[in-house]
Amino acid sequence: MPNTLKKILIADDDEAIVDSTALLLEVMGYQVSQTLDGSKISKAMQNKPDLVLLDIWMSGVDGRDICRQMKANPDTQNIPVLMISASRDVKQSAFDSGANDFLEKPFEMDALINKIATLIG
Template identity: 50%
Template sequence: MSQKKRILIADDDPAILDSLELILEDAGYEVITTGDGAIIQDLVQMGPDLLLLDIWLSGWNGKDICATLKHNEQTKHLPVILFSASRETEAIARDAGADAFITKPFELDDLLDTLEQHL
């Protein structure tokens, strides 16, 4: 049996974290969640296969986190999907070097398809 893919989700809305965790675990993923942008670097050391990152995070915003990860030799291979309700999500994702973006609210199938494409 292949190992479960591990997804790190960072969002400052606990309700979104809870629902995404349930949905993705149900879809067969291992899920790590945080509402604190400041500890992303530490969590990335746990070796997630993908980072699902809200742009507006407390502590450290998703755009800066993504750009930092993409400029770091150890983490630049990590797929990062930015998500936000902002109309600027696409432009922000492009600027930050994200692998993809999802605009909230999103369809579940779209989320799962996007995750599959990058795992």
């Protein structure tokens, strides 16, 4: 049977958020990969996720720069990016960098699931 699970990459330097979100998404039937290190996102993108859940502020890396690079690359430009941040005032800059949607931390898991369902079905 072919694997039809949608793949989600979680990139956030907050291990508690990554762990709890990954657990929830796996229970929901998604195939989840994760990185706590912003510098490893491009390597993680080789798995061609269906969606990237991307923190704006990661140690040493700005998620908006990563998003801009993704959207400029023909191989990754069509992968939806759901940006997350504890700072509401970066919402517009997240969209300006090409993010498909934005979610403020702390977020309700229902809100996350609804946004993911909207982006990748």
